[in-house]
Amino acid sequence: MTVTNSEGERPTGRGPRLVYLLNVAQRRVQAAIQGEGEGTTAARAGLLMAVGERGAAMAQLGPMLDLGAPALSGLIDRCMKAGLVERRPDPGDGRAWFVVLTEAGRKARVQAIEGARALNARLIEGFTDNEVEAVARWLEAVRDRFPREKDR
Amino acid sequence: MTVTNSEGERPTGRGPRLVYLLNVAQRRVQAAIQGEGEGTTAARAGLLMAVGERGAAMAQLGPMLDLGAPALSGLIDRCMKAGLVERRPDPGDGRAWFVVLTEAGRKARVQAIEGARALNARLIEGFTDNEVEAVARWLEAVRDRFPREKDR
DNA sequence: AATAGATAGTTCGTATGCGAAGTAAAGGGG
């Protein structure tokens, strides 16, 4: 049975506990992605998909994945260590770097896309298009109502 | 303008990108809570609220907050270091511990509840009850469709 | 009572992400 905290000591005190549910749902999805492939993680899958077959500039990847520079830098480090991507200097800008997939990264990317498709299907199962649309709209509203410091 | 990745290299490849949005929204809310009070963080506020005025057993807190034992242990450590809570041995069970609020913890809890109320209001603003209900139902479905390993 | 098994927490290593601060290259006056 689900934990309902019937004694009135719920995390938020009342209501649908959206903050709590949002947190839990996100962690469960993250864990589900981990469980899929071997070395796959949600963050790495996202990077692989964002990088794409043709590679991408780091400066582009941050906004794409909604990651700050330090998080992106570390993620790329770990993906490099895992042999999924490589850094290439930007010949036109000494500060900038491209990220390109390795052969293993290309294979992992295909799997990641496949996994994302399956996961998405499982996430919308049992909900009407209207409901899914409302959920997506709500998530986007949350994102837009709480912008990152830098973007504000 | 929002990043739309118009070249077809979106994180999920197509669709509403629910996984991505869920992740972003959760991080934004978390950051928003951080920004509220001084030492406040989402996890700590959750703990303070779950512990409650009368304190709670660690074994209860895990399910309440949907945290595993290691995460809860560390969270309590940090909250102890911050002077918000204390551990008390369970007289009836040498393995078990109670967590109780300190005076500072009680004050922080009141603020946390206040912040949670305000945050919740901001989260549902502009959405109908039906939409909010659909969102909550979806988040719960996600949670229930991807149970923790242990609970499965 | 002795022992096997379950339960409650802790510790450790890893992944993820953030903000603050540092480094290096690019750009824009003067």
Place this chain on the structure above:
DNA sequence: CCCCTTTACTTCGCATACGAACTATCTATT
């Protein structure tokens, strides 16, 4: 051409959470 600001990343310390493995205690079974 030099200096100052901006931009692109990196590094560092911290918070959060997970799984694996460990310790200590309790429970049930024999």
